[in-house]
Amino acid sequence: MKTVLHLLTVSLLAGAAAFAGAAAQTADQDLDLEAIRARAAQETGEAEALAASARARAEQLAREAKSSANAAEVHGRRFAAQAAKSARPDPAQTFDFDAMVADAGAMAEEGMGEAPRFVAFASTSMPPAALRTMIDDVTRAGGVVVLRGLPNNSAKALTAALSKVARQGEQLTGVGIDPRLFRAFGVAAVPTYVVTGSDFDLCDGFDCVSAVPPHDRMTGNVSAAYALETFARGGGPGALIAAQHLARLERPNP
Structure with a gap:
């Protein structure tokens, strides 16, 4: 999550820097301020999408880990029962x-x-x-x-x-x-x-x-x-x- 937030911060700073740099130029350089703003908004959206994907993946892994733990517990109980049965064989x-x-x-x-x-x-x-x-x-x-x-x-x-x-x-x-x-x-x-x-x-x-x-x-x-x-x-x-x-x-x- 820290990595995603870092990427988001970097993207926002990059967008702001691009916007500020563009504003500092003279008008005769034909800078497209609207295009710069659109690009900054796009990068922000991509960072947010990446963060959402990371959160969804983390939740999925948590569910899988819980399922594996439950299965291991069931298997352990079954193994213990079989071992106890084997310890008392029919003569x-x-x-x-x-x-x-x-x-x-x-x-x-x-x-x-x-x-x-x-x-x-x-x-x-x-x-x-x-x-x-x-x-x-x-x-x-x-x-x-x-x-x-x-x-x-x-x-x-x-x-x-x-x-x-x-x-x-x-x-x-x-x-x-x-x-x-x-x-x-x-x-x-x-x-x-x-x-x-x-x-x-x-x-x-x-x-x-x-x-x-x-x-x-x-x-x-x-x-x-x-x-x-x-x-x-x-x-x-x-x-x-x-x-x-x-x-x-x-x-x-x-």
Whole structure:
């Protein structure tokens, strides 16, 4: 507003100066006093129009700012309500089943470009405490826990089984479903631990059998740490990889 008033003052002074200068000249110089007065009036009108435009723009910005503030307040209340709801999840919905299935396919087909090198084969028929321990240890070591499929071909049954294992709000991102891995390694009993000696690719279809590289394997009710240590000390095809996963498992929590 100060700028507009300054422009208005300058315009008025300029007009007055022009008028005074014109009046000081002799008549034989053919000065058009009426034209000078008209020009001064025009400049005054332009300054007033500029000031009015600035006021209108300021009022518009004030309205927009108020509207944005109101919208932010509404969004904040909605976010707070959603956060409060998420903090009290339904025990039967402690993880997103659809997301787990989608992540399982990506993990098996795309994770690091090839199939996982450290795989723990599991089942929802395992005692919940044992399955929970396996998930914690294997994922911390950088491996994956794989299930063959849906119990009784029911997603609801799988959700119910894993809700006994998952913590509140947990997604179990280290757990996947992939029958191809079970077929590829011929796994018929769980828990089974496998560490491969090299990368390999899983075949695209769910009816095919992948060719697997040399690997170390252990079946039985043992811990992930025991299996990895046995593989690392055994000097087999998966010894070096097992040692790396074991070191990660034994690394102190940050």
